[in-house]
Amino acid sequence: MRIKELADLVGTTPRAIRHYHHEGLLDVPRNSGIRHYSLDHAVRLVRIRHLTESGMSLATIRELVHDPNLGLEDEIRLAEEAIDEQIAELHRQKARLRELREHPSSDGDPLPYAVPEKLAQFYAQIGSRLSEEAQPYFQKEKQAMEVALRIPFVSRLVDDWLRDITPERISATVDIYHLFARLPRMEPEAARLEFDEHMSRLHSVFGPNWGIRQRDWRGVVRPVLMTPGVMSLLTSAYQHPNQREFIRLFLEQAVEIFESNVSRETRGEAS
CATH class of the missing domain: 1.10.1660.10 (Multidrug-efflux Transporter Regulator; Chain: A; Domain 2)
Known part of the structure; x- marks a missing residue:
């Protein structure tokens, strides 16, 4: 033939x-x-x-x-393992499509919202409690997070942080958004005083490790939070000097608090 x-x-x-x-x-x-x-x-x-x-x-x-x-x-066996991974990826793709259907964009963009379902649910709880003044900044933060989630480890870090979200933690987060909306109207000294007050509250509500449970994040938190891409992303979204200073101090203190607690726990284990 x-x-x-x-x-x-x-x-x-x-x-x-x-x-x-x-x-x-x-x-x-x-x-x-x-x-x-x-x-x-x-x-x-x-x-x-x-x-x-x-x-x-x-x-x-x-x-x-x-x-x-x-x-x-x-x-x-190797072929079966490859097929299993393909099946797992198809399930992940299907889950992403379901999330896109259930959580469309709310900013007028025809392209759908691109965050995990758990984070979308968290944002839904926050957004319903925000003032009209805080809403524009909240929307910017959500958009910035869509981009940040593409940075290695950020998605896993956020997922770990969302495991133990309590009503108290949601209320503290809502207050941070309201403070952020007030910052452009405040003098720098007054903004710094309110910042210190809110940081103390967050530390009390979220605990010594800021709600991050896995110890192996100690090598990830600083690179993620302090990477130039993250700061460029945030400063391009928020133009007021008080807001930029708030972001800088927040990230610095978060890293210091987390790493100091990890070091303390490590010393305790060694003894």
């Missing part, structure tokens, strides 16, 4: 068959002139297609073809 007939018979294309020739998976017919394929070619092609449709890579199939002693069981 000719290459087109073989391709139609097996359910593939002449281009794919030529690719299998190139990869050394399917022997080229030995007859001179126009290639004529035999039953053996058809059987080999069916088996190649069966393996590829089962999730095995062409590189693995080539190894099986050229090394009969290769452990097929191990290759099948």
Whole structure:
């Protein structure tokens, strides 16, 4: 049979068959002139297609073809693991699509909101309690977080922080947004006094580690919070000097508080 007939018979294309020739998976017919394929070619092609449709890579199939002693069981296990990861990724994609459906953008942009469902729920609780004055800053913060979540580790850090959100913590967060809205109307000295007061309250409400439970975050918190990209993102969203100073001090103190507590716990374990 000719290459087109073989391709139609097996359910593939002449281009794919030529690719299998190139990869050394399917022997080229030995007859001179126009290639004529035999039953053996058809059987080999069916088996190649069966393996590829089962999730095995062409590189693995080539190894099986050229090394009969290769452990097929191990290759099948690796292929199964690859399929499991593909299934997991499809589930993650489906979950993201569900989140997009359930939490559309609220800022007039036709593109949907791009944050995890748990964070969207947290924002929903916060937003319903904010004053009209605080709403624009709240929306900016949400948009900034959409970008920040693309920074390595930020998504896991936020997820860890959201595990133990209590009504008290929500109220303290609402108050921070209201303070942020008032900052442009305040003198720098008065802003600093209110900042210190709110920081003391946050430290009391969120605990010594600011609600971050995993100790291995000690090597992540500072790089995430102090990366130039984070500061550029925040300062581009918030223009007033008082707001920028608030952000700078907040991040500095958060890092210092967290790392000092981690160091204290580490010393305690060593003793």
